[in-house]
Amino acid sequence: MTPTPERSDFIRDIVAADLREGRIDTVVTRFPPEPNGYLHIGHAKSICLNFGIATEFGGRCHLRFDDTNPVKEEQEYLDSIMADVRWLGFDWGEHLYHASDYFEQLYEWAVHLIEAGKAYVDDLSAEEIREHRGTLTEPGTPSPWRDRSVEENLDLFARMRAGEFPNGSRVLRAKIDMASPNINFRDPVMYRILHADHPRTGDAWCIYPSYDFAHGQSDAIEGITHSICTLEFQDHRPLYDWFIANLPVPSQPHQYEFARLNLTHTVLSKRVLLKLVKEGFVRGWDDPRMPTLSGIRRRGFPAEGLRDFAAMIGVARADSVVEIEMLEHAVRDVLNRTTLRRMAVLDPIKLVIENYPEGVTEELEVPNSPEDPDAGSRMVPFSRDLWIERDDFMEDPPKKFFRLAPGREVRLRSAYFVTCTDVIKDAEGRVVELRCTYDPESRGGSAPDGRKVKATLHWVSAAHAVDAEVRLYDHLFADPFPGSDGRDLLDDLNPDSEVILQGAKLEPALADTPAGETVQFERLGYFCPDPDSTPTAPVFNRTLTLKDTWARLQAKGA
RNA sequence: UGGGGCGUCGCCAAGCGGUAAGGCAUCGGCCUUUGGAGCCGACAUUCGUAGGUUCGAAUCCUACCGCCCCAGCCA
Numbered sequence A: 001m002t003p004t005p006e007r008s009d010f011i012r013d014i015v016a017a018d019l020r021e022g023r024i025d026t027v028v029t030r031f032p033p034e035p036n037g038y039l040h041i042g043h044a045k046s047i048c049l050n051f052g053i054a055t056e057f058g059g060r061c062h063l064r065f066d067d068t069n070p071v072k073e074e075q076e077y078l079d080s081i082m083a084d085v086r087w088l089g090f091d092w093g094e095h096l097y098h099a100s101d102y103f104e105q106l107y108e109w110a111v112h113l114i115e116a117g118k119a120y121v122d123d124l125s126a127e128e129i130r131e132h133r134g135t136l137t138e139p140g141t142p143s144p145w146r147d148r149s150v151e152e153n154l155d156l157f158a159r160m161r162a163g164e165f166p167n168g169s170r171v172l173r174a175k176i177d178m179a180s181p182n183i184n185f186r187d188p189v190m191y192r193i194l195h196a197d198h199p200r201t202g203d204a205w206c207i208y209p210s211y212d213f214a215h216g217q218s219d220a221i222e223g224i225t226h227s228i229c230t231l232e233f234q235d236h237r238p239l240y241d242w243f244i245a246n247l248p249v250p251s252q253p254h255q256y257e258f259a260r261l262n263l264t265h266t267v268l269s270k271r272v273l274l275k276l277v278k279e280g281f282v283r284g285w286d287d288p289r290m291p292t293l294s295g296i297r298r299r300g301f302p303a304e305g306l307r308d309f310a311a312m313i314g315v316a317r318a319d320s321v322v323e324i325e326m327l328e329h330a331v332r333d334v335l336n337r338t339t340l341r342r343m344a345v346l347d348p349i350k351l352v353i354e355n356y357p358e359g360v361t362e363e364l365e366v367p368n369s370p371e372d373p374d375a376g377s378r379m380v381p382f383s384r385d386l387w388i389e390r391d392d393f394m395e396d397p398p399k400k401f402f403r404l405a406p407g408r409e410v411r412l413r414s415a416y417f418v419t420c421t422d423v424i425k426d427a428e429g430r431v432v433e434l435r436c437t438y439d440p441e442s443r444g445g446s447a448p449d450g451r452k453v454k455a456t457l458h459w460v461s462a463a464h465a466v467d468a469e470v471r472l473y474d475h476l477f478a479d480p481f482p483g484s485d486g487r488d489l490l491d492d493l494n495p496d497s498e499v500i501l502q503g504a505k506l507e508p509a510l511a512d513t514p515a516g517e518t519v520q521f522e523r524l525g526y527f528c529p530d531p532d533s534t535p536t537a538p539v540f541n542r543t544l545t546l547k548d549t550w551a552r553l554q555a556k557g558a
Numbered sequence B: 001u002g003g004g005g006c007g008u009c010g011c012c013a014a015g016c017g018g019u020a021a022g023g024c025a026u027c028g029g030c031c032u033u034u035g036g037a038g039c040c041g042a043c044a045u046u047c048g049u050a051g052g053u054u055c056g057a058a059u060c061c062u063a064c065c066g067c068c069c070c071a072g073c074c075a
Helices: A010-020 A041-056 A075-088 A099-115 A126-132 A150-161 A211-222 A231-246 A270-278 A293-299 A303-313 A324-338 A508-512 A549-557
Strands: A028-031 A060-065 A096-098 A119-122 A171-174 A189-193 A207-209 A226-230 A254-258 A348-353 A362-367 A377-382 A385-389 A409-412 A417-425 A431-438 A459-461 A466-473 A498-506 A519-521 A525-529 A539-545
Touching: A010 A041, A010 A226, A010 A254, A028 A041, A028 A211, A028 A226, A041 A060, A041 A075, A041 A226, A041 A293, A041 A303, A060 A075, A060 A099, A060 A211, A075 A293, A075 A303, A096 A099, A099 A119, A099 A150, A099 A171, A099 A189, A099 A207, A099 A211, A119 A150, A150 A189, A171 A231, A189 A211, A211 A226, A211 A231, A226 A231, A231 A254, A293 A303, A293 A539, A303 A324, A324 A539, A348 A498, A377 A459, A377 A508, A466 A508, A498 A508
Parallel strands: A028 A060, A060 A096, A226 A254, A348 A431, A466 A539
Antiparallel strands: A119 A171, A171 A189, A189 A207, A348 A385, A362 A377, A385 A459, A409 A417, A417 A431, A466 A498, A519 A525, A525 A539
16 A cells, blocks of 8 residues: 555645645744653654655654753763664754753843843742642742742843852742733743753853743744644643744744544553663663564664555544554555565474485575565575474365365475475474475476465475574553553563564575565564574564464364 | 533544545455465444434534543753
């Protein structure tokens, strides 16, 4: 499936109308992450929206770090965010900015508001401010410091900047309306004292602007036309507009809100993700089970799949939870057409072809991709002793199982038809080896007499197999709605989200799979080398399984 | 009991007064040297509920119900 290129949503409709009706000449958007964590798939939705609109309408999209809280922000996050946006396939060109680039301008505008009698320094403590704020149903009460003179406010604010006061001792507040039904208007904090080093400005500042005072003004400075954010900022829009209206800003940006992404079987909360990392429930921010872009990349998901997914889910204002199957579909769709096919046996059982000459190896030509003839083919060694998948044999098969069984003939992919003639078991009765005969006439995988077989099995020549570790990944959370109904999030963690297999058997060509490339292990799924992989000890991650009708039938029967 | 939003198929989502797109999932069938892929078909007489306006309503009006967000010196 190819997503419709000209998709439309309410934001694109607004942009199109603004362009058409001449309210703007060029659309300018921005992706404004706070560098306090790694980007996740929810951010990908926003990135695709903002950068997508810019390219579709011939405008531009800025990458701007909302770095106004030095106590939470780190250079590591700045770096990972830039790498992730690039990986996703977007380019901000020259337009890399930081809210911290505007600290001086923001300070001047704060002074402007003080001079206009629209901001004041408050000496109340954080707790007192909260008490004065009122409640959802009761108006707040003015701070006793609300009516200080402009001169005193100017003096105090300058001394706040100069570092004369300790953290938390004073704040600068906008003077709006303590009785407003919109709590954001009850004299919101514009600046707080934070004696902390900033990743970019170092110790140049000890007062930092709040989100509300920094964001809209940063948009105005950059000439952002459409400032797109998530629903929880709706209540802030009147305040956003208030600052723009009361300051001599160079442009008039507007804010629009859309519903953030929620996904079943996953959690998209920086707080929770940080906890999973810090407390060792995963291998790190880039654990293949994490919904972070770095985790998704390590898992082997292609960026194109994420972009297709973003296009598929659309953009709207209704809270929603997207089934993870939709993401998996988008990823499989890309992988199916782009990936090379290889053979690997995850849970091997020996198959010996009794009538095949001992000590002989022949090279069989196997196509690299049925979806792409241009992908060519490769030579794969074949011999008397092979590994096949344990699940591909049943001694006493049910009606619908049509793989190998005693007396049954099946095809070994691109090789020969083989018929199981004997089953060898160990002392405990466990099947340890299958004896077969092959039909030399069926070389390549089809019989000259035209007879058919119901199954095609993948295989690896035992003498040529490369041993590997394979890590099977599944949803990090077993429940579709982690932590719902009051459960502890951690209780919903899927105990089988990572299953590590040792001694998987790979066909030789797999040993040179480059890092970052995802391949298909035929009939099993998509896999990619993990960064832990070495030439002598390959490690593959399972990106996704293939859709599995047989597994579904079994599940239904059970 | 304040304010701001949202309610169209199991999930996402078009629709903007003219008689319910599409995708995911699911279920059939065909095809197949991956039980993959592909192809074909099925899948909302109904749009949170109840009234009203209209020749005609998911779209307009009224009331009600349900869900989400807001009381950080986080963003």
